[in-house]
Amino acid sequence: MKIKYSELIDQTLYFPQEELKYEDHQLYFHDIPLMDLVEKFGTPLKFSYLPKISENIKKAKSWFKDAIKKNEYKKSYRYCYCTKSSHFSFVLEEALKNDISLETSSAFDIDIVRKLYENGKVDKDIEVVCNGFKTDDYLNKISDLINHGFENVIPILDNYRELDKLTESIDTTFDIGIRIASEEEPKFEFYTSRLGIGYKDIIPYYSQKIAEHPNARLKMLHFFINTGIKDTAYYWNELFKCLRVYARLKKIAPEVDSLNIGGGFPIKNSLQFDYDYEYMIQEIVYQIKKFCEEEGVEEPNIYTEFGSFTVGESAGNLYQIISQKRQNDREKWNMIDSSFMTTLPDSWAISKRFIMLPLNRWEDSYERVFLGGLTCDSDDYYNSEQHANAIYLPVFSDTKPLYIGFFNTGAYQETISGFGGIHHCLIPQPKHILIQKAKNGKLVYEVFSEEQKPEDVLHLLGYK
Structure with a gap:
């Protein structure tokens, strides 16, 4: 016994x-x-x-590099750290050693970017993807960054109001993205994410408000689902719906060159944990390339926003x-x-x-x-x-x-x-x-x- x-x-x-x-x-x-x-x-x-923070970032970047090479993918991959997972200075400073971008979710996040710049941890060319529902304070701080030479700040529109507010306060050209309001799994209490703009509304919104905008340039389409990146019919179905929007946008908006698939890589929560990261990355890159080829559009740069996986x-x-x-x-x-x-x-x-x-x-x-x-x-x-x-x-x-x-x-x-x-x-x-x-x-x-x-x-x- x-x-x-x-x-x-x-x-x-x-x-x-x-x-x-x-x-x-x-x-x-x-x-x-x-x-x-x-x-x-x-x-x-x-x-x-x-050191584990840098180790995981390097792993993900290596997996995407291999997938891009194997699939002869013509565009690049960019790793973003999702700051809301842990805002501590020691986390940000360790992560930033690895040539990454940052993803923010609130007004105070912008203050962190400012402080990192003041302390010499980042330059003005740091790429910052600004997500979440944006208060006036958040919008004003984003605008202030852009007006002071942070040219790689990309506000991701969560609703129609945000572009109007940014237009009022930014005095130069700037990039923007649009977040897709993905549909949630049937077990959720609601059908559609409260974040983002509906699938059917994105093309009309671009045509009416962005196409002829004097300063705003649509660069990125953003996609994320709460359950994360999993090899399930639900995940692939939502990804393909996002790709359909990207393909339609690309045909009328050639300046759109990036697809942000959000975060959602799981981390080990058990000694019996089993997740094939390399397979999922290979499959994501393959499916994006295959879909774009079938639609006759150029494949996008791929962005991810890994938070839990990072830290x-x-x-x-x-x-x-x-x-x-x-x-x-x-x-x-x-x-x-x-x-x-x-x-x-x-x-x-x-x-x-x-x-x-x-x-x-x-x-x-x-x-x-x-x-x-x-x-x-x-x-x-x-x-x-x-x-x-x-x-x-x-x-x-x-x-x-x-x-x-x-x-x-x-x-x-x-x-x-x-x-x-x-x-x-x-x-x-x-x-x-x-x-x-x-x-x-x-x-x-x-x-x-x-x-x-x-x-x-x-x-x-x-x-x-």
């Missing part, structure tokens, strides 16, 4: 993996010794391993199991020294799953448990993992501390929970460290933010 946790892993999961291994009585993530990290910085702890797999969260509660004959609750609602809000808000593994004690016997956070909210729990919708961990002991890690947590978690703010039941935000790798291969650690202190929280609440 297999009773060790390590034997359970061998029996049920694909392990070790490229980024995860267990050696010398501890778990390693991208060769980072995680128990050493715990001893050095304590728990709860958030860490970001920055998600670069980070992890570490916790200690501080106690175990037995509520009945069957349920054991292992309590972490933090809150899932504070540190992993996607886990309770949209039932998102992350890779979860213990950092130590793999040679001990295991038990089935539930994981509980420190808030008094019944939703502050985590109860399923890759082990057949259950969590198995080494048996709890008062004398042998157990530590666990959640991995690939780099996208959205801090922005959703509110970095540095007030959290449910005033559970503090954990310490956050950055990890780089020096030229000699040595890991370099930097504390980005300390764990919140009581006085920090009281000050925010107005207690003097």
Whole structure:
């Protein structure tokens, strides 16, 4: 009978993996010794391993390069980072090392572009694709960038009003794009995305408002669906509908030269994760080329806006199991020294799953448990993992501390929970460290933010 946790892993999961291994009585993530990290910085702890950001960008660019060459595709590929996935300066600065463009979604994003320019991280030729519903503040900041020489800023029209507002405030020629309001999957509560302009309205709108516009030049058609890039009939059907619009536009608007297929590459959320990135990219490039050839139009430059794929797999969260509660004959609750609602809000808000593994004690016997956070909210729990919708961990002991890690947590978690703010039941935000790798291969650690202190929280609440 297999009773060790390590034997359970061998029996049920694909392990070790490229980024995860267990050696010398501890778990390693991208060769980072995680128990050493715990001893050095304590728990709860958030860490970001920055080289992984560049690694994923380079992978995607290489896959597209190969697909373009294989399919004899005549145009180019451009990688955009979707800033809303993580706005932190260390993320943007690492991503920008790789010759990429940026995709923004709100007025404050433009302030980030300004700050990057002031700090010498980007030049005025940085390409910025401005998405989302645009408030007057957002539109004014886009216009201000363009008026000050940022010639590669491309506002993507979400509605008819936006072009009128941009025309009023921009005093030079400028590029624009149009976002297609794609149809959602049948399971959605609505049929059509609230973002963008309907398929049938784009050609008439171009003819009436853009074709003879003195300053605006239509450069890009933008397409995105919420469920992401998947090998499903729904995805291919929506892509072909987008291509039909592109082909019709190209015939009357030769200046349109780019197709933005948005984001949506999944990231690894399980040790049994299986997604063929290369196949999907090859198929997308092939289908775009084939469709354009059949329509007799020039194929477009291809843009993507990868957010989670860029930054998600670069980070992890570490916790200690501080106690175990037995509520009945069957349920054991292992309590972490933090809150899932504070540190992993996607886990309770949209039932998102992350890779979860213990950092130590793999040679001990295991038990089935539930994981509980420190808030008094019944939703502050985590109860399923890759082990057949259950969590198995080494048996709890008062004398042998157990530590666990959640991995690939780099996208959205801090922005959703509110970095540095007030959290449910005033559970503090954990310490956050950055990890780089020096030229000699040595890991370099930097504390980005300390764990919140009581006085920090009281000050925010107005207690003097």
